[in-house]
Amino acid sequence: MPSTHDWINNPLDVVEGMFAASQSNPKSGWEAKVVEFFKDRLKEKDAHTWVPSLNDVPLHYLKPNSLVKFRCLIQDMFDPEFFMGAYETVDPSTNAKVLRCGRYKDVTECGVDFNSRNTVTAERQTFYCVPIPGENPWFSLILSHSYACSSQARVVPSTSYAPTRQKRTEDGQMCASQGHTEQHGNGDCKRQETEAPSSQTASASHLDLNFPLPGEKGPSCLVKVYEDWDSFKLNDTLEVFGILSVSPALSALADEKDASSSILDPTESMETAEEQRVHSPPASLVPRLHMLYARPLPHNNPLLPSATLEDNSAFLSSTLSEMASVRAELLTYLTHVLLGDALAAEYLILHLISNVYARRDVLPLGKFAMNLSGCPAAALYTQRFYQIIQQLVPSSFYLGMSLQNMNQMRLVPKKDYVANRLVSGALQLARNTFLFLDETHLEQGQLDTTGVRNVTALGNLISWQKVDYDFNYHQMEFPCNINVLIASEGRSLLPSDCQIHLQSQVSPPNMEEYLSNIQLHPQTSSQLNKFRIYLSVARQLDYSISDEMTKSVEDDFVDMRKDDPQSVSAEDLHRMLVVARLLSLSLGQTSLTRDSWLRAKHIDMLRRSRMEQHQCVNGNEP
C-alpha cells in the first residue's frame, strides 16, 4: 500500500500538493480540503492504528514530518501566534520566485522574500499537551498489544523502527508485572520512556514538563492548532493526529536566545529566560505537533470501540445483554475485596460508574462522591484496595492525605506569570479520573496555609465538581468531573455525597495474608477486561425517568415525609435519585423502573441504619 505510507510518512507532500493545486484558484479553500483528506483516510477501517503513537513509540524512533497520533490532555493554552501562511522564496542564483506554504511547519525554507506581496499571515493557536494523567499500566499494555498486532501487517515505516516494537512489548509485559507488585503509592507505570536514552531523561529533569501528577513520565507536546481552536477546552482529552516537527533549528533558537539576546536587546527582557524555556523548549524534548485532526476521547478506554456508543449498536447490545451477569461477578469480586461487605461493594460499583452528566446552574448532577469509613488502618489495606481499583479504571490517582502531603503538595494549578504558563497541580485531571483520597494517613497536627487551601480545594471539588485555578489576581473556575472516593477510619473531614461504613464480615487472622491472597487471586485478564468494559459502558448510557415513575417517586417521598418528616429531607431525595439512576445504569437499564427505585430506597436505608449505629460511636458529627 504505497499510498498509505505516503500520507503517513510524508503528509507534508500531500499538503504541498494541494497547496500547489489551489494556486490557480485562490478561493478553493485548500485548507479545508487537506483536513478533509486526512479525516477520510483515518476513517478507513483500522487506518488510525497504522499511525504511530507518540505515547508508545519513543520520539527518537519517529520520523520527523511524519503523521503521528498522540493521546493527551490539554494542560495549558498559550497565546495565539501569527505565522506566515504562505510566502515566497527567492533563489539567489536564478532569482526565481516560488510561492510556498507555511502551514503545518515551524521553519521556513531558505531565502524568504520578505517584501513579497504574496505573503499571507495566518493565525494559529498552541496548546501544551501532556499524556493523560494517571493512566493505569494495563492501559498501555492493551494498546501496545493491539498496536503490535496491527503493525505487523504493514511495512515498517523507517528502518530504525524495527527494534522498538519488540522492545515495546517487552516493556508492556514489564509494566504488567509491575502493576501487580508495585508498592509505590502513585502506582504510575513506567511507560516506554524507560528505554529512552538516559540523556533525555536527565535533561528532562531540569526542565519541568509540568505534569499534573508527581512522578509522571512521558512525552509532552506543543500542539499547534490551525482551526476551530475555540472548541477546545482546558483539560479536554483528545487523540491528536498531526505532523511531527522536531526540527533541531527550534532548539538552536532557544540556545542562542539564552546566551546573547537578554543582554543585547533590552526589549526582550519581558520574555524572561524562564518564559523562553517554557514556550520554546528543545524540540527533542517537547516535540511540536501540527494538528490535522483531533478526536475527542469520550471514555479513554482502549477496550471499547473508538466510535461513540450510538454508532456502534452491535457492540452496545451485546454488552448490555451481558451486563447483569458481569455486574454479579464484579459484585462478588468487590465483596471479597471489601472484606465480605456486599453493601459497600454495591455502593462501590455505583460510585465507579458515576459521572457528572449535566449541570443546573451551579449544581452538578450525577456526582457521587463516596466516603468509605471504617477502613482498617492496619496492613496497608487502603493501598491494596487502591491497587485493585487501579486494575479496573483507565486512569486513577492515589492521594495519601498525610499532613506532609497536604501541606506541601500543589493540588490547584497556578498561573506562573514569570514563565507565563499554568503550573499544573494534582487536581488537573481528565474527566472520569478516579481520585482516591486516603485519609487513614492523616494524623494530628497543624495544617498551614497551603494545607488549608488544599483541603478547601478538595472540598470544593467534591461538593461542586469544580476547581478554582489560581490566577494570582483572580481565581478562575474550571468545572471537572472526577470520581472521588475517600477512605477513612471515622467519618471523613471532607464532605461526601454518601458515607458508608465498612462492616467486615470476615475477620481474617492475618490481614496481610488475606489481602495478598486477593491480589494473587488469578483474575484472568479476560475477566478483568470484562469488568473494565462494563464500567466504561455503564457510565456512558443514557437514562430517563418516565412520567409514571416521576409520579410514583413523588408519592413515595410524600409518604416518607408523612411518617417522619425528620427522616427524609430534600438532600436525601437528591441522593436517592442519584442512587436509583446509577443502580439502573449498573444493571444496563436506561430508564428507571419501580424495582430499581425500591431497591435504591432499600440500600439507602440499609446504609443509613448502619450509619446510625456508628454515629454514637465516632462522635465526629457536626
Place this chain on the structure above:
Amino acid sequence: MSSPTSTPGRKRGRDGNPATPSSEGPTSPPSQRRRGQDSSNGDLMPMPTSPATDMLSPAAPQDTSLFSSPRPHPLSPLMYGTPSSRVEGTPRSSVRGTPARQRPDLGSVRKAPQVDLHSDADGAVASEPNAGQRLVIWGTDVNVGTCKEKFQRFLQRFIDPTATEDENAGLDLNEPLYMQKLEEISVVGDPVLNVNCLQVQSFDAELYRQLICYPQEVIPTFDMAVNELFFERFPDSILEYQIQVRPYNALKTRNMRSLNPEDIDQLITISGMVIRTSQLIPEMQEAFFQCQVCAYSTRVEVDRGRIAEPAVCRHCNNTHSLALVHNRSAFSDKQMIKIQESPEDMPAGQTPHTTIVYAHNDLVDKVQPGDRINITELLLISPRLHFTVQHPNSLSHVPAGIYRAVPMRVSPIQSNVKSVYKTHIDAIHFRKTDEKRLHGLDEDAEQKLFTEDRVQTLKELAAKPDVYERLSSALAPSIYEHEDIKKGILLQLFGGTRKDFSQTGRGNFRAEVNILLCGDPGTSKSQLLQYVFNLVPRGQYTSGKGSSAVGLTAYVMKDPETRQLVLQTGALVLSDNGICCIDEFDKMSDSTRSVLHEVMEQQTLSIAKAGIICQLNARTAVLAAANPVESQWNPKKTTIENIQLPHTLLSRFDLIFLMLDPQDEAYDRRLAHHLVSLYYQSEEQIEEEFLDMAVLRDYIAYARTYINPRLSEEASQALIEAYVDMRKIGSGRGMVSAYPRQLESLIRLAEAHAKVRFSEKVETIDVEEAKRLHREALKQSATDPRTGFVDISILTTGMSATARKRKEEVAQALKKLIQAKGKTPAMKYQQLLDDLRGQSETAITKELFDEALRSLADEDYLTVTGKTVRLLA
C-alpha cells in the same frame, strides 16, 4: 544587505480586503519608498535627520536652534505638500517655538511619503482624483490637508449632545467641548489632548474610519492640526512640548481573543488586566556622533530601530572616525506591559490570553500589575531580529525599534527563519477601568455595553406585568420554592438608589440591601450563595470559617521587587459595588465580624496599619448564611439565641430569612416533583422553562446602571404610613416594633422593586411589596417564641421585650428573697439559686439566675465573687 524590515506590498490591504497579510502596515515599506525616492540600491543610507522623519513626527517643525541638523533636503516632487513644508510655510512662528516630542507609540517607522494619485498606480484608492493634484499618504486614502481641516473643524465645532458625565466637570456643555479642553491645556500646561473616538464618529464618520484604519498617519495629522489651532488661539502659552492627541474609546472594542491578523496596524481598544510591567527601557531616538579627528558632530535618527553610522566625516573626510556619544544622544522612555484578558471576557474552560503592550514616554509607569485597563492602541507585529549599531564603542543600550513583518530568525548564520511573528501593541491611551472605584461612583456603563437589540429585549421583559415573579423564579431555578427569599435576593441584586448626603454631613446613604439566611443545615443555603456569586460580575465568596479579618478587609504587604508597601484588598473591598457572599457566618471569629459593622452601615473600611491610614469604599451588599448553633433550628428560641450572633450586627441586615423545612404534604409533593424533573429533564427543556442566566445578568446590569428611581409623593406617604403602623403594633404592648433603620430598609427595598420594573419613580406598589417582604422576613425571624408576636427588639437589642420583662421580674424576686433573709452579708450561690427556685412558680434556669444577679450587681446591690454572693449595702 538583509533589509528585512520592509513590509511587503500593501495594495491589497487598502482595498478593504481583510484577509490580507498582516504585515501590511499602513506604513509604506521602506524599501519601496526608497525605490521611489532615489532608486538606489536597498542599502540604508546614512540619513542625517531625515526630512521624512520631520514630516512624520507629530509636530513637524523643530527648533533648529535646538537641533543642529541641516534642514530638509530639497523639495522633491514627493515632498511637495508634506505636512512639514506646509507648516513651515505658515507664518505661525509660535508653533515652532515649542519642541516636538517624538511619538514612539505610533511606531518609529512612519516615514510615509505622500503619493500623487496620478503618478503612482500602486496607491490606487477609492477616492476620485480631483482636478488638480490630490496627494495622499502612500498606501492610504488619507489626504493630509483635508484630514487636518476636518479635525480642526471637529475641534472647533463639536458639542457633545449627550454630555452629562461628571467626566466633563467644570466645562460648559453648550460650548465646543474640545476648545474648552484646549483652554485647559493652556492653563494647566499638560500637553495631552484626549479625544473620544465615538465623538469623532458622531461628528464625521469618514474621519473616524480613517483614524481607525490608518492611525499611524492620521494621528500625527491630528497632532499638527491641534498644534496649529492651539498656537493660533493661545500664541503666548508655553508648553513643554507640543500637544499630542490621544484618541480613546474606539468603537472597535475587542477582547483579546478576537484579535487577528486583520487588526494589525489598526487603532483598537482592548481591555484587560495588567499582570507584569517591565523596568523602564531607554530607547534611543537620536544618536549623537562625534568625529574623533575634528570633533565635528552629527546626529543620526534612529530609523526603524537602526542607526546608520556615518562612515565618513563630512567635515574632515576621514573615514570611520565618528564615535557614538551616549550622553548626548536622545532617548525616550519605554516600558513593556503584559496584559491578560479580564476574567469576564473569557469563555468558560479556556485559559486567558496575554498580550505585550509597549508604553512610551509619559504613559510609562501609568499602570501597575493588577490594574484593569482599557487600552487604545495599535496592534503591531515586530520582528525578533536585533539591529545593532555596528560600532566598537557601542554599549549595551542598543536602540531597538518596532518593525513589522520580520519573522523570527533561527540564527544569524542560517537563513531559514522561524515562520512565526511576534506581535505587540503600542499603547496610545490607557484608561483604568477600576480607577474610580476608590473615589466617587464608577461608571459601570462604560464597561458594560448593551446592543440595541439587547436593550429592546430587556425593555420588553420589563414591560411584562409579572416581571418580578419571572425574575425571581429565574433565580437559582434548581433551588426549590423559597419564593420570598429569592425575591429578597433579587431586590438585593438590584439595590436601592444611591443618595449622597455628604453636604449635610451624613455622608453616603447605604443603598445596598443586606440579607441573612439562617436555617437548618442542608437547606441549600450554600447553593443559593454560590448561585449569586456566579451571577454577579463583582461577587466574592468566602466562608466564615476560612476567612480572617485581614482576608475580608485589606492588608499591607511589601512588594518584593519594588520594596514598596502595597495595600492588598480583601474580599469586602473587592466586591465593592457587588455582592459579598459569606457562608458560615456564625463560624466567623468575633474580631472578623467586628469589621463588618463599619462595612454594613457606613459602607467604608478604615485601615490604619503599617503607616497607611486610609478609608476604602466597600459599598458591598452582604449576603450571609448562618447555621443554628444547635445544628437544628430550635423553634422555641429566638433568632438571636439560635444563631448566637450579636444583635448589633443582626440589626444591620435588612432582611433576615429563615430557611426551614416546612413539613407539609403539598409542599413535599411539589418539592419532589421539582427534584425529580431536575434529574431527567434535558437541557433544552430547562432552557425553555427559565430565563437564561445571561439575560438575568444583563437585566440586572442594565437596571443598576441606568435606572435611578426616586420616591414619588404617594410612595413617601405610603412609607410614612407603613412606618407609623409598624411602630403602632408594638406600642400597644409597650414594645418598640420598628426603628428608623427599618424605615430605611423599606425605602431601599421599594427602590429596588421600582428598579425591577425599570421605573424611574417609586410608586405605591413598590412600597406595598417592600412592606410585604419586610413583614414576611420579620415574621420569620423576629417572632418572639414565647408570645408569638413579632418583636423587633429581638433583633435590635438581642432580647425580646417579654424576655427583658421576665429578667426584671426575676431580679426583683431575687432581691426580695435576699431582703427577706435579713442581715446575711454573704450567701452561697447554689443555696440562693435553690431558694429562688423553690419560691418561684416558673422554672428558673441558671442563665436567668445569672442574669438577675448581674442586674442586681449593676445596681450596686450585691457583688458576686466566685461561689459567694455578698451584699454591698
